[in-house]
Amino acid sequence: MNLEKKIERLTLLLRIDGELDMHTAHTLRQAIDNEIEKRGIRTVILNLQDVQFVDSSGLGVILGRYKKLLPLGGKLKITNVPPHIYKIMELSGLPKIISFYQDEAHAYEEGRGA
Amino acid sequence: MKSNQITLTFSSIAENVSIARLLIASIGGQLDLSLNDIEELKVAVSEAVSNAIIHGYKSNPNNIVYLNLEITKDSLVIVVRDEGCGISDVEQAMQPAFSTDPERMGLGFVFMQSFMDELQVDSKLEVGTTVTMKKHLKQTPISSH
Numbered sequence: 108m109n110l111e112k113k114i115e116r117l118t119l120l121l122r123i124d125g126e127l128d129m130h131t132a133h134t135l136r137q138a139i140d141n142e143i144e145k146r147g148i149r150t151v152i153l154n155l156q157d158v159q160f161v162d163s164s165g166l167g168v169i170l171g172r173y174k175k176l177l178p179l180g181g182k183l184k185i186t187n188v189p190p191h192i193y194k195i196m197e198l199s200g201l202p203k204i205i206s207f208y209q210d211e212a213h214a215y216e217e218g219r220g221a
Numbered sequence: 222m223k224s225n226q227i228t229l230t231f232s233s234i235a236e237n238v239s240i241a242r243l244l245i246a247s248i249g250g251q252l253d254l255s256l257n258d259i260e261e262l263k264v265a266v267s268e269a270v271s272n273a274i275i276h277g278y279k280s281n282p283n284n285i286v287y288l289n290l291e292i293t294k295d296s297l298v299i300v301v302r303d304e305g306c307g308i309s310d311v312e313q314a315m316q317p318a319f320s321t322d323p324e325r326m327g328l329g330f331v332f333m334q335s336f337m338d339e340l341q342v343d344s345k346l347e348v349g350t351t352v353t354m355k356k357h358l359k360q361t362p363i364s365s366h
Binding site: 162166194198 | 271327332
């Protein structure tokens, strides 16, 4: 799994490339938690365009970061989800809790200046 | 496709989950399954193998996970076995959102159940757990071309 990181003020954008399973989940968790704790990041945008696979371990990390940000007044946003990945997410009920956007621009826009 | 049997034994390390997925994906390809079916088989195998490593062996890397695939004319049977701690209450473990770890979603068995036609879990404390998953294969009509 490769992570491309972009930080703008208190927003962390992560473009994830690869498979999200129990092996890579740990790396993703640390990458996000570090930024939340060290830089005070409050909005995390995950671009899943190049994610080829996700299972419950991957979904668990995403839900876990949502739960971590919530009491801090933060937000987790997901963009560019490929259809086969969305199907798995839908079955887990994740889209009922977390906001999905078609692309990064829409995710940045929502909540800005509000 | 002819009857076929494949057994893969591997160390209980996280890196091997993707190898188990690769194997099932190539079998799915040989069986001419749809991309969607293959994707679902990959998730089911990933969940069963992850459970064996995380729960059966409590993430101890010095153990062995057994994956057995059996292909017949009309079905694909996937057996994932560990010789780990076992599950005390299988029925409870299979409930949606049941998880012993707050970072996990408790969806492993839900995914296995949703994506496979049959799921059986046999477990004995301190002996291990065997997950048997079956996918019915459609009889492909004889192609005319």
